[in-house]
Amino acid sequence: MGRAAAVVAVGPTDHASRRLDVSIPEMVREAVDRCLASKDLSFGQIDAIVIGNMELFEGINLPELWMATAIGAAGKPMYKLNNGGTVGASVAVAADHLVSSGLYDTVLGIGYEKQSEGETQSAITTVGDPAWERAVMAGAIGNFAVMASTYVAASGVTPEQAAQVAVKSRRNACRNPHAHLCRPDITVEQVLASRVLAEPVRLLDMCPSSDGACAIVVAAEGRAEQVTPRPAWFAATATAHDTQFMGDSPQRLARMRSLIAASDRVYAKAGIRDPRQDLDVAEIYEPATYAELAMYENLRLCDWGEGGALIDEGVTEIDGEIPVNPSGGVLATNPVGATALIRVAEAALQVMHEAGDHQIADADIALATGYGGNAWTEALILRGGRP
Amino acid sequence: MTLSEELILHQKINLPYRYTAGTVTETFLEGLTERTIRGTRCAACGHFSVPARPFCPVCSEHTSSTEDVEPLGHLESWTETPHESGSRVFALIRIADADNVALHLVDADPNTLEEGMALEPQWTPDPEAEITAIRAWRPIRET
Numbered sequence: 206m207g208r209a210a211a212v213v214a215v216g217p218t219d220h221a222s223r224r225l226d227v228s229i230p231e232m233v234r235e236a237v238d239r240c241l242a243s244k245d246l247s248f249g250q251i252d253a254i255v256i257g258n259m260e261l262f263e264g265i266n267l268p269e270l271w272m273a274t275a276i277g278a279a280g281k282p283m284y285k286l287n288n289g290g291t292v293g294a295s296v297a298v299a300a301d302h303l304v305s306s307g308l309y310d311t312v313l314g315i316g317y318e319k320q321s322e323g324e325t326q327s328a329i330t331t332v333g334d335p336a337w338e339r340a341v342m343a344g345a346i347g348n349f350a351v352m353a354s355t356y357v358a359a360s361g362v363t364p365e366q367a368a369q370v371a372v373k374s375r376r377n378a379c380r381n382p383h384a385h386l387c388r389p390d391i392t393v394e395q396v397l398a399s400r401v402l403a404e405p406v407r408l409l410d411m412c413p414s415s416d417g418a419c420a421i422v423v424a425a426e427g428r429a430e431q432v433t434p435r436p437a438w439f440a441a442t443a444t445a446h447d448t449q450f451m452g453d454s455p456q457r458l459a460r461m462r463s464l465i466a467a468s469d470r471v472y473a474k475a476g477i478r479d480p481r482q483d484l485d486v487a488e489i490y491e492p493a494t495y496a497e498l499a500m501y502e503n504l505r506l507c508d509w510g511e512g513g514a515l516i517d518e519g520v521t522e523i524d525g526e527i528p529v530n531p532s533g534g535v536l537a538t539n540p541v542g543a544t545a546l547i548r549v550a551e552a553a554l555q556v557m558h559e560a561g562d563h564q565i566a567d568a569d570i571a572l573a574t575g576y577g578g579n580a581w582t583e584a585l586i587l588r589g590g591r592p
Numbered sequence: 593m594t595l596s597e598e599l600i601l602h603q604k605i606n607l608p609y610r611y612t613a614g615t616v617t618e619t620f621l622e623g624l625t626e627r628t629i630r631g632t633r634c635a636a637c638g639h640f641s642v643p644a645r646p647f648c649p650v651c652s653e654h655t656s657s658t659e660d661v662e663p664l665g666h667l668e669s670w671t672e673t674p675h676e677s678g679s680r681v682f683a684l685i686r687i688a689d690a691d692n693v694a695l696h697l698v699d700a701d702p703n704t705l706e707e708g709m710a711l712e713p714q715w716t717p718d719p720e721a722e723i724t725a726i727r728a729w730r731p732i733r734e735t
Contacts, residue, residue, distance in 0.1 A: 228614025231646055234654070264609035322610045331605060331636040406646070519617060 207305035209426040209437030209592030212553035216240025220385035220538050223321040224416035229268060230275030233418045234316045236543075237276055240313075241418035244432050248277035251422070252309035255284045255299045257292035257316050261331065263323040276315060289332070290317060290490060293419065293546025294575025300423040301439045310425045316546035317418035323343070325414060325541070332578055334450055345492070346411060348579070350403035351451070352458040355497035357405055359459035359510070362498050364405060366513035368396035370494035371409045371517070371536060372404035377523055378533025380562040385415045385538040396494075410494040417540035419547045426592050437553035440570070440586040441474035443467040447580040457579065458499040467584035468504050475570070475586040480527075481506045481520070485568040486555045487529045488548040490572065490576035491536060497529065504572070517591040523563065531555070531563040545575030549585055556589035578589030620644040620660050621721035627734040629713070642690035643723075649692065656699055661688035665711035665729050668693050672702040685711060685729055699728035 216239035218224075219449045224232055241247060254276060256269055273279050284303075286295050293316035300314040326344030326467040334338035342348060372511065375391045378384035391409075399408040422432070429436040445466035447454065454462060468480075477483040489504070492496035498512035506527055515521055521529035530536075532551040535544055552571035554560040562566075569590060613621055616632060619642050623630045623685045631642035632655035639650045670683035681698040683705075698705065699714060711729040719725035 225612055226615075226645065227611050228617060231614045234647070261607075263611075264607050265611075274645070274649050274652050277652040279649075279652065319612070324606065324608050324614065327605060327607050335603070574641060 206363040207307060209438055210301045210304035210423055211426070211438040211592065212421050212549070212557075213242040213424045213429050213432040213436050213585065214240050214246060214422040215550040215554055215559075216243060217383040217547065217550065218417045219383060220415045220417040220540065222385075222416070224415065225258060229263070229317070229319050230272035230321070232319060232416065233272060234275045235504075236317070236418035236420040237313065237315065240422060244422070246422060246432065249353065250311055251277065251313045252311050253282040253284070253303060254278050254315065255286065255296045255303065255312045257286035257288075257296045257546075258318050259287060259289065259292065259328065261323075262325045262541060263319055263332070274334060276313070282309075289577025289581055290492070290541055291545055291577030291581040291583050293543050293577040294442070294549055294573065295488070295584065296546050297421060297423070297443045297549040298444060298584065300421070301442055304423050304425050305439070305543040310428045312423045314421045314423060314546065315418065316541035316543035318540035318544075319416045320414045320540060321416050332449075338451060346402045346406060349411070349496065350406045350495045353405055353493065355456055356458035356495055356499045359456060360499070360502070360512055360542070361510065362495065362513035364397055366427050366498060366516050367405070367410055367494035368393040369516045370491075370497045371396045373522060374530060374534050374536035377531050377563060378537035380523070381532045381537070382561070383538070384533040385417070386413055386533070387537070396572040396584045406493055412492050412535045412539040413537070415538055415540040417538065417543055418541040419550050421546065421550050421553065433557065435589055437556045437587040437589060440588040442473035442503065442583065442585045443470035443474070445470070445582050449578055449580040455567055457468070458496060461499065461503040461582070463580055463582040464500065464503045464576070464584070467582040468574070469586045471572075471586045472505075475484065475588070477586070479530060480504060480572070483570065484527055484572050485570050486531060487527060487572040488532060488534070488551040488555075489574045490545050490548055491530065491534055492576065494536065497534075497536075500574075501529070504574075525567070528565050531560070531565060545577070545583065548573040548575060549587070552585070552587045556587050558589065614646055616644050616646040616655055616658065620722070623660070624723070624725035625719050625721050626662070627715050627719060629661050629663050629687060631661050631688065632658055640689065640691045642687040642692070643694060662689070663713050664688060666711070667698065667705060667707060667709040667711055669707070670698060670702070670705055681705070682728070696723075696726065697728040699730045704731070
């Protein structure tokens with residue numbers, strides 16, 4: 206155990222299917238400027254930078270080289286991560302490690318993706334095993350649909366229950382000024398009437414493709430309290446990996462081995478015995494409605510097979526017992542390289558009591574997760590108040 | 593085991609690519625279509641960059657507006673690269689009174705080049721909004 210570290214500032218961009226008003230460096234700078242300005246910070250107070258995205262999605266390579274001036278990186282230590290949808294959460298975990306280890310006092314973490322500039326599904330297809338899965342894999346959606354089918358078979362969740370997750374997300378998004386998809390009047394019927402992408406996943410069951418970025422500042426105990434009166438302390442973080450080869454874990458959504466491993470570890474570290482009781486809010490990386498229901502079970506918010514009942518009972522609604530994704534989540538906003546960092550940033554805002562219209566009253570302890578490449582999970586517990 | 597070419601998988605990945613230039617770069621690129629070169633001066637530290645760029649390369653400050661510059665370059669250094677269709681000269685050129693230099697091509701016999709030599713842009717007949725609107729730079733002949 207090192208010294209305590211906390212998220213002290215958060216900066217989201219605006220999100221859209223196509224941000225034609227900014228280049229990639231300008232979009233990233235929008236997040237960094239908002240993050241630093243929110244707590245009156247400047248580049249001079251940043252000791253090191255951690256940055257992540259999925260650059261193949263935009264068809265570029267080592268963009269940090271030509272966008273260094275946009276993020277104030279020239280002359281500073283910068284660490285770059287690239288590990289799929291998980292990357293934003295990995296950025297936060299790495300920033301925590303760099304600060305809690307004593308290496309740096311103040312670290313800027315950045316995640317971004319300008320998905321409109323490339324072919325995300327082509328890039329995702331290259332993630333498959335080259336000799337077997339790549340040639341028969343159909344991007345993210347087909348992959349999720351296969352996993353969703355196995356989850357439906359295992360749990361008995363219904364399309365109506367999945368549709369309720371879609372409705373919750375797009376309504377919550379209307380309380381978040383930075384969310385991409387706000388649909389105040391969306392109904393279960395509309396979700397069920399949207400076209401099938403791949404059984405059982407319909408268009409409105411799936412996350413969008415967004416242009417956007419997110420930045421956070423992580424600071425050490427002593428420094429953190431100078432920046433903000435109520436920092437979001439890292440109470441526990443865990444990283445877990447699994448094999449990606451589909452056939453090696455056919456119950457993939459029904460039993461998410463890396464999510465179970467990572468969440469069990471952070472629950473143990475943070476002293477959480479009953480997550481549904483002990484957590485005040487969760488911001489989880491749910492790429493599709495069925496995935497969110499499965500994650501309720503894998504995160505032990507309910508018993509196995511009870512994910513559908515949890516949404517039926519309104520337990521995870523913004524006014525429920527354990528609100529899940531009050532920001533609207535991934536189903537509302539999804540710039541992949543930033544998406545998992547947005548989960549951490551939103552969890553931080555909740556325990557900092559700065560989440561605005563989607564604030565959960567008196568939130569003290571929040572869970573955030575990152576999920577990528579089917580196999581890679583980060584789990585984090587953030588706590589408000591004292592470290 | 594014998595290594596065989598037949599054991600190598602050949603796959604093609606279609607990866608179309610678009611890039612939003614952003615406000616300042618867009619102004620620079622639009623200038624090229626009018627045979628105009630633009631730079632940016634940092635309001636914080638005074639650094640003058642040609643071509644125009646959205647963030648100061650020295651202090652990371654946002655730049656806001658561009659300035660049209662004299663289409664005059666000076667040769668800082670160069671290299672000759674052999675190519676099937678004749679050799680090419682890649683050069684670092686200081687454009688107008690910029691504080692930095694820019695990488696571009698020089699169209700001249702490399703044996704005639706000298707450090708500090710004055711250069712002028714050679715525009716394509718119908719310049720598009722890309723840096724290749726300047727086909728190359730060439731030495732300004734003494735008159």
